[in-house]
C-alpha cells in the first residue's frame with residue numbers, strides 16, 4: 001500500500017497502542033510460566049510472531065478480545081518446535097526465542113523475512129555455545145537462518161553490549177529456568193540499556209529475580225515464572241507515542257491530547273523531553289497518563305540516542321522542521337534495525353529537500369523552518385521510517401507519498417487511522 005499525506009494540522013484526542021517491548025516479554029514470560037492472562041497486549045505483526053513461537057514451544061496463545069491474551073504456558077520446559085520458527089520482521093522475537101529454543105532437548109530452526117535475515121545474531125549464538133548448546137548460522141555469517149540445539153546448562157558468558165541489548169534480555173529470560181543460572185559479563189559498553197530495565201521489570205512482575213552486577217547482569221537458575229494473580233497488564237508504548245507527540249509539536253495550533261502515556265521503564269519516554277527542549281508546548285500528567293502537546297517554533301538540539309535508538313527517525317523529522325542543526329549522536333546501533341535507519345532517514349528526508357550530514361555514529365539534520373517539499377519517498381519496509389516520514393508529510397509543501405506503508409502493522413496497527421482521527425488528510429492506494 002502507498003499512502004499520500006496532504007498538509008494537515010492535528011487536533012483532538014488519540015490513544016497510544018500498548019508497548020511492543022512489554023508485550024513480547026509478557027507473552028514469552030507467560031509461556032515460561034504455566035500460563036497467564038495478558039491485558040492491554042499489543043497484537044501486531046511482531047508480537048504475533050512471538051505468540052506463534054510460544055505455540056511451537058507447546059504453549060497456547062489465545063486472543064480473547066481485542067487486547068486480552070489468554071496464554072497457556074510450557075512451564076519452563078519448551079518443546080522442540082515441530083516446525084521452523086518464523087520470526088518474520090521481529091528482532092526481539094528472534095533473539096528471545098533463540099535463547100528459549102536453547103533450553104529444549106533437540107534442535108530448532110529459526111528464520112525471518114529478508115530484513116531480519118540481515119541482522120546480527122552472532123554474539124548470541126556464541127553465548128549459547130559457551131553455555132553448552134550448539135548454535136550456528138546456516139550461512140556462517142552470524143545471520144539467520146539459525147540452527148539451535150539445546151539444552152544449555154547455564155553459568156557464565158561474556159557478550160558485547162553495543163550490538164543489541166536483546167541478547168541480554170534473551171539470556172536473562174531463559175537463564176531463570178536453567179539449573180545453574182546465567183551470569184552475563186559485558187565486553188563493551190551497553191547500548192539500549194533501558195530495554196534491559198524493561199526486562200527486569202517484567203521478570204519481577206512474573207516473580208523472577210534478575211539483577212545488575214559490577215560488570216553486567218545475573219539471574220539465578222531454578223526459578224519459576226508466576227505472575228501475581230496470574231495476570232499482567234502492558235503499559236502504553238512511548239516509541240509509538242513519539243509519532244503523535246511529534247505530529248502535535250509540528251502541526252497542532254489547537255493542541256493534541258495523547259492518552260495511554262503512563263510512566264514505565266521505557267527509555268523512549270525521553271521523547272517528551274526532546275519535543276519540549278525543541279520548543280513545543282508539552283504538559284504530561286503522569287497520574288492520568290495524558291500528554292497535551294501543541295506546536296511551537298522548533299529549534300534544533302543535540303540528542304544522544306544511545307539509550308533510545310527507536311527515537312532516531314522521529315527526532316530526524318522533528319529536526320527537519322526545526323530551525324538550525326539537530327545533532328543526533330551515539331547512533332551506530334541504529335544501523336542494525338529493520339533497515340539502516342541512519343542512512344534511510346538521510347536518504348528519504350533528502351528527497352523532501354532536507355540537508356543532512358551522515359557519519360558512522362551520528363546524523364545531523366540541517367533544519368530550516370522554511371517548507372519541506374512534498375515528494376514520493378520509500379518506507380524502506382520499516383515501520384518507524386514510514387511513520388517518521390508521514391510526520392514530514394503534515395508540513396511539506398504539496399503531497400507526500402510513502403511507498404510500502406502497510407509495514408506500520410509491525411508496531412502500530414491503525415497508525416494511519418489514528419492520524420485520520422486527528423484530522424490528517426490522507427489517501428491509500430494498493431501498490
Ligand SMILES: O=C(O)C1=C[C@@H](OP(=O)(O)O)[C@@H](O)[C@H](O)C1
Nearest residue numbers: 021092164165166192195309310
Ligand atoms: O528489547 C526490546 O524490546 C528492544 C530493544 C532495542 O533493540 P536493541 O537492543 O537491539 O538496540 C529496540 O531498538 C527494539 O525496538 C526493541
Ligand SMILES: C=C(OP(=O)(O)O)C(=O)O
Nearest residue numbers: 089090091092310337338
Ligand atoms: C528495532 C525494532 O524492533 P525489533 O528489534 O524487535 O525488530 C523496532 O521496533 O524499532
